[in-house]
Amino acid sequence: MNKQIIQWYPGHIAKAEKQLKENLSKVDLVFEVRDARIPLATSHPYLQKWLKGKKQILVLNRKDMINVEAYQAWDKKLRSEGKVPWWCDAKAGTGVLQIKHAAIRAGQELNQRRLDRGMKNRAIRVLTLGFPNVGKSALINRLVKKKVVSSSRKPGVTRSLRWVRLGQDLDLLDAPGVLPPRFEDQNAALKLAICDDIGQAAYDTEQVAISFMKLLETLENIQEAGIKSMCLQNRYGIFVNETIKDKYSWLLSAAERHTSGDTQRMSQRLLDDFRKNLLGNISLELP
Numbered sequence: 001m002n003k004q005i006i007q008w009y010p011g012h013i014a015k016a017e018k019q020l021k022e023n024l025s026k027v028d029l030v031f032e033v034r035d036a037r038i039p040l041a042t043s044h045p046y047l048q049k050w051l052k053g054k055k056q057i058l059v060l061n062r063k064d065m066i067n068v069e070a071y072q073a074w075d076k077k078l079r080s081e082g083k084v085p086w087w088c089d090a091k092a093g094t095g096v097l098q099i100k101h102a103a104i105r106a107g108q109e110l111n112q113r114r115l116d117r118g119m120k121n122r123a124i125r126v127l128t129l130g131f132p133n134v135g136k137s138a139l140i141n142r143l144v145k146k147k148v149v150s151s152s153r154k155p156g157v158t159r160s161l162r163w164v165r166l167g168q169d170l171d172l173l174d175a176p177g178v179l180p181p182r183f184e185d186q187n188a189a190l191k192l193a194i195c196d197d198i199g200q201a202a203y204d205t206e207q208v209a210i211s212f213m214k215l216l217e218t219l220e221n222i223q224e225a226g227i228k229s230m231c232l233q234n235r236y237g238i239f240v241n242e243t244i245k246d247k248y249s250w251l252l253s254a255a256e257r258h259t260s261g262d263t264q265r266m267s268q269r270l271l272d273d274f275r276k277n278l279l280g281n282i283s284l285e286l287p
């Protein structure tokens with residue numbers, strides 16, 4: 001997918017970015033939350049420029065949705081770059097307590113510096129930052145152990161900044177997802193679309209479904225994923241690795257058979273199936 005096909009910069013994200021910049025000076029620490037399935041595609045190109053050396057905790061969420069190989073490869077790569085990745089599953093709550101402790105420790109260091117300068121101790125203000133739908137709100141809800149902010153399956157749900165208190169030590173700021181105004185790298189944008197990390201209005205479902213199939217063919221671990229045994233045969237009458245004259249004509253013909261030529265709906269079903277059944281088994285992005 002080389003053409004500029006996927007674009008998404010809705011008004012609320014532009015507004016969120018403006019608000020974020022206004023609020024950055026008020027926070028002490030930033031949780032940068034990325035999607036563990038696509039840590040590169042969910043790394044914001046301007047983030048370091050905005051944060052200007054502010055203390056950060058790198059959270060790789062959705063650990064439950066990747067395989068061990070991907071986890072190990074990314075953990076090693078990030079550590080080799082001097083980063084400390086904190087892995088979690090904000091839906092189930094795994095790894096969240098460790099993140100809380102890391103934030104409290106960072107807060108103690110910051111407060112020590114305040115004391116050294118003759119200032120009083122205070123709760124540390126933490127901003128949760130990341131692309132839409134990576135699990136920022138789910139992480140906050142897990143940290144405070146109740147549903148204080150909306151967390152939903154669709155990207156772009158958090159629309160405004162909201163402070164949430166966590167015990168005596170931390171004040172958390174939930175913020176809408178941020179995105180670069182233009183996706184220079186359309187392959188990264190495709191991964192965001194496949195993982196449902198950008199709004200559906202940003203892309204053509206059929207094109208993304210076809211691009212995803214092309215991408216699947218290039219993945220080495222596709223056999224391990226047991227894709228052939230998936231619902232594809234029964235539901236769509238196709239095999240991914242089948243040799244066919246026009247590789248992607250199956251998408252169109254399958255769409256005709258199943259949904260009277262409604263390829264958009266067919267592609268949507270396909271993407272939904274893949275998101276549900278396949279994405280946890282394959283590595284969309286390896287270092």
Ligand SMILES: Nc1nc2c(ncn2[C@@H]2O[C@H](COP(=O)(O)OP(=O)(O)OP(=O)(O)O)[C@@H](O)[C@H]2O)c(=O)[nH]1
Pocket residue numbers: 061062063064065088089090091092131132133134135136137138139150151152153154155156157158159175176177
């Ligand atoms: N399997 C799994 N699902 C998760 C995880 N974290 C979040 N989710 C789900 O992903 C969806 C998006 O989570 P949110 O917390 O709303 O994401 P967000 O980053 O706040 O999204 P925006 O409001 O768009 O910025 C929800 O349906 C969550 O239940 C995780 O670690 N594992």
